[in-house]
Amino acid sequence: MTPYSKGIHHITSIVGDPQENVDFYGNVLGMRMTKKTVNHDDPETYHLYFSNGQADPGTHITFFPWEGAMRGRVGDGQVGVTVYAVPKGSLEFWKHRLKTFDIDFSLEKRFGKTYLRFHDPHGLVLELSERETGKLSSYTYGDIDQAHAIKGFDGVVLYSLSPSETAQLLVDVLGFKKAKEDARHIRLVSDGEFGDTVDIKRTLDEKGFQGTGTVHHIAWRTQDDASQQTLQSTLNDQSYHVTPVIDRKYFHSIYFRERGKILFEIATDGPGFDVDEPFEALGESLTLPERYEPYRARIEQILKPLEVPRGKLSTD
Numbered sequence: 305m306t307p308y309s310k311g312i313h314h315i316t317s318i319v320g321d322p323q324e325n326v327d328f329y330g331n332v333l334g335m336r337m338t339k340k341t342v343n344h345d346d347p348e349t350y351h352l353y354f355s356n357g358q359a360d361p362g363t364h365i366t367f368f369p370w371e372g373a374m375r376g377r378v379g380d381g382q383v384g385v386t387v388y389a390v391p392k393g394s395l396e397f398w399k400h401r402l403k404t405f406d407i408d409f410s411l412e413k414r415f416g417k418t419y420l421r422f423h424d425p426h427g428l429v430l431e432l433s434e435r436e437t438g439k440l441s442s443y444t445y446g447d448i449d450q451a452h453a454i455k456g457f458d459g460v461v462l463y464s465l466s467p468s469e470t471a472q473l474l475v476d477v478l479g480f481k482k483a484k485e486d487a488r489h490i491r492l493v494s495d496g497e498f499g500d501t502v503d504i505k506r507t508l509d510e511k512g513f514q515g516t517g518t519v520h521h522i523a524w525r526t527q528d529d530a531s532q533q534t535l536q537s538t539l540n541d542q543s544y545h546v547t548p549v550i551d552r553k554y555f556h557s558i559y560f561r562e563r564g565k566i567l568f569e570i571a572t573d574g575p576g577f578d579v580d581e582p583f584e585a586l587g588e589s590l591t592l593p594e595r596y597e598p599y600r601a602r603i604e605q606i607l608k609p610l611e612v613p614r615g616k617l618s619t620d
């Protein structure tokens with residue numbers, strides 16, 4: 305079978321202070337921190353993961369907290385907006401919750417749907433959108449019960465420098481289908497439970513630059529190593545410069561820059577996040593890639609300790 309993608313695997317963004325990051329995603333948004341590890345290329349900085357309770361593909365947002373890094377600018381050539389799915393009927397709850405934390409928001413419309421837009425403390429653009437389909441999160445935090453908890457990604461808005469080429473790549477190689485189109489966006493869809501809706505902004509605005517408050521890359525799901533290899537050679541045939549497969553411990557990855565200048569990754573669904581700690585305790589201890597284990601004591605000394613908000617995980 306020709307490989308295709310079920311949608312988003314994870315989204316990785318650059319932020320500032322790690323504690324501020326954890327407070328926002330763990331406390332304000334009430335997401336489960338499922339991995340506390342280090343940047344594979346820079347083991348003296350954290351790499352933090354948040355997801356739904358089940359740690360499903362299509363629900364992971366990951367962060368490189370680079371304190372003191374320059375503030376970036378969200379713009380063309382980047383993932384512009386990260387969109388989360390919340391249960392049907394929960395947007396009012398979220399408006400109220402954002403107000404409680406003094407967070408400004410606006411209401412956006414795309415293809416007749418309402419999106420609650422706001423920024424995280426480091427400038428990332430986020431939206432919440434109600435979604436009936438897709439399982440509820442098994443993780444609850446404080447007032448955020450199952451009827452309100454973030455389920456996973458709804459999708460993204462891509463700010464491509466070449467919207468039609470980006471759309472073509474997602475359709476031709478990753479198997480997305482064109483669902484809708486208007487003057488502002490092209491909507492592509494896949495068939496994943498989450499992260500299956502990609503809106504590509506059609507008009508060009510200011511070019512973005514990388515730094516705090518911007519998305520570093522977006523990873524698309526692929527089933528296994530074999531399908532990843534097929535995608536890799538298809539992309540190479542189309543003159544994309546694709547990296548070799550890189551072992552990210554929890555998944556295997558290839559990277560390339562698409563023609564609209566957004567950094568894309570294709571990541572396998574497995575081996576999964578419970579390869580180095582029990583599912584119930586995900587994110588509770590610092591996990592390291594094997595090659596950094598000999599330096600654990602030093603790394604632990606350098607990293608700032610984090611206070612992680614912890615909610616309840618239901619296991620039924």
Ligand code: ZN
Pocket residue numbers: 314316521522523569
């Ligand atoms: Zn990644």
